[in-house]
Amino acid sequence: MICLENIHKSFGNNAVLQGINVKVEAGNSLVIIGGSGTGKSVMLKCILGLIPPDQGRILVDGQDAEHAERDAFLARFGMLFQGGALFDSLPVWQNVAFRLLRGALKRSPAEAREIAVEKLRRVGLSADVANKFPGELSGGMQKRVGLARAIAAEPEIIFFDEPTTGLDPIMAGVINDLIREIVVEMGATAMTITHDMSSVRAIADKVAMLHNGVIQWSGPISDIDQSGDPYLDQFIHGRAEGPIEAIR
């Protein structure tokens, strides 16, 4: 279980997170929604220790993230970055098998490559892609390679940062289905950031909406249309009028 308690984070005078409290049960899929610049990515990066929170506590299965042994802690996570964040200088299979080629999970290159090709197949990419470089792939293929990398070491917790941004609706649907399948199949705990409401409905068990640095609303996906929360209603229906100012 991931538990965020009273997380605060400011950048200069800009207080991005102002007391975030979130719980994600093991094996559940939480989708975080909210306007651009509301601190959704900052929240994920705080959990991973990429950005230290100014205040508050992050617990993963009861263990304080701040005091955990870094390598062992991070070995439990996989992350799909918004832009893929693939390493340009490495071929696709080495990107996917990055964790399996070094460190505590190190395998032989042949074995790592075999696992990489299997994970690529899992995300719908053929073995031919394995030897290509990220620059030779389309945006959708890069996302899928990023997804393959996120699941390569079969982590317990997977973060997805805007997995469908910049993709056409069909490719977005493919990625949504893949994420759902992978989470169910692996029994992983998932946290996803997205603006795409079709992704929310496809991926989420629970939804949390971030607004003005706090969780404005959270609840099961089945309650999203009857929440009665004007902020959530405005966001999910994409209305210009409402309590959320269009110009921020």
Next chain:
Amino acid sequence: MILTAPLEFIGRNTLSFLAAIGRVTLFAIETLRQLFLPPFYLREFALSLLQIGWLSLPVVGLTAFFTGGALALQIYSGGARFNAEAVVPSIVAIGMTRELGPVLGGLMVAARVASSIAAEIGTMKVTEQIDALVTLSTNPMRYLTVPRVLAATLAVPVLVAVGDAIGIMGGYFVGINRLDFNAAAYLKNTVDFLEFWDISSGMVKGAVFGFIVALMGCYYGMRSGRGAQGVGRATKSAVVASSVLILASNYVLTEVFFNA
């Protein structure tokens, strides 16, 4: 208000300069600490050695060759004022090995390597590749900085030695073909007056310059701002900082080596 404004400006810039020195020093200490901690990324080290050493050879070699030739012409025309034309071979050799070889080699490597390292790491930062490294349980300092700094520290002295030889050859070429020196006498004068310390001091300078160049490239790359402008600024800062630090440290090293 008007009277205090210049003082505020000076104070602000002094504080920001001192803070920058502090950050660079901490970055250098952390790099040296990580140098001795496993895992060691041999593939990245070998690639850096190739990029920094082997691929810088043409630019360093050409610079040294033309500098050696120009130096021979200058010393010949200057020396003619007091009938000292015969010192051309020895002054070219000493000038190249002690000073021009390491400094010009260092500056050429700064232009080629510091910019490339800063741009590469800066782009990795803005495209979240550095964050991805962390999430894949890989320390970016150990994976990106250590191999580059180690490779530059080892490769630049070798580049300097090769540059010295090419620069002396440039002087020899001009001496024989333009200044009518006897080939055997030119070589004899070069070898007779050259001491081992002339060459090794230049190589020590090369190691220091290599360390500076890679460190500045990595430091500014890691601190790169967002977008193309951020990467561009990081690249420019890496080249400017490493060039200035090379010239400043060259003076300090020359004081230590030859003026004690």
